[in-house]
Amino acid sequence: MEIEIRRTETPRTPPAPGELGFGRVFSDHMFVADWTDGRGWHDARVVPYAPFELDPAAAVFHYGQAMFEGLKAFRGQDGQVRLFRVDRHARRMHDGASRLCMPPMEAEDLVAAIRAVVKADAAWVPGAPGTALYIRPTLIATEPFLGVRPSRRYALFVILSPVGAYYPEGINPVKIWVEQRYVRAARGGLGAVKAGANYASSLRAALDAQKLGYAQVLWLDASEHRWCEEMGVMNLFVRIGDRVITPPLEGTILDGVTRASVLDLLAEWGVPHSERRLSIDEVVDAHRDGSLAEVWGCGTAAVISPVGELCWQGEKLKIADGAMGPLARRLYDTITGVQYGGADTRGWMTAV
């Protein structure tokens, strides 16, 4: 794939590290490519960041044919910019597109696109501890047509946002509401794809939980309301005694890159672990008998998010005395160590 590079004539100054939040500020450039029926992907380009002009009838506005990725570039202590497991993110976007009847971009082309735009805006990769450049590839249906069928035109774009440290004041375990009323994903649905629609359907439960003082919800399965699935928009891990359990990928759960990295590390360290169904009753029973040792969520944004309390049917289960457990801490330190330029023995990092 050939990528045209058209640089901005009015480069801006990236924000100072102290001014970085999440996802509000965008860099000078973006990658864009178009897809049309019969032609495939074409006009791959890195251009100045700017709003799009889209027809109000564009399919994405009406029927939600949209999906995205989320990954990060880090500036190592040696100054080098590196992407964390970019191949895996590109493959996930490629593999997910068909569920939404969208044209996939070859994973190696998407990696090339990400590298090209990050290279153009390398000055936007912040260097302060905990900061990163968040990368958002997005695929949308652009054909102006109101008939219900897959669009015949698409755009794939990649935008970049310098982000601050997720834990500027140190890691505080969060309180989680175990959701009984709303569901995130059903068998046969979109749960395994990073579709915008999954996020639209999850907002109501998250907002209601936040009103009650909970940071996020723990999702249970859609048919029995019994099996633990994900924690907000993160994958879920539970340590009961010395064994770590994470729900299996059976179509309703997103195949997280952080989840895969955690599983790699647990295997490497010889920590007993299983990918298996875990009922909320088993979690509650473990809490009662004192073996519920650690609970955490994991994802690109926070890496590891420890849980200090679960609220289930009005009962508040305190976990690890509300502190971060030792395994969550070790995983966090190891993954962030590699991201910021530590020894990369697993081939997770790609220099830009």
Ligand SMILES: *Cc1c(COP(=O)(O)O)cnc(C)c1O
């Ligand atoms: C993105 C996402 C995750 C985490 O995936 P990572 O690849 O680790 O960032 C987990 N669950 C859901 C629903 C997600 O959308």
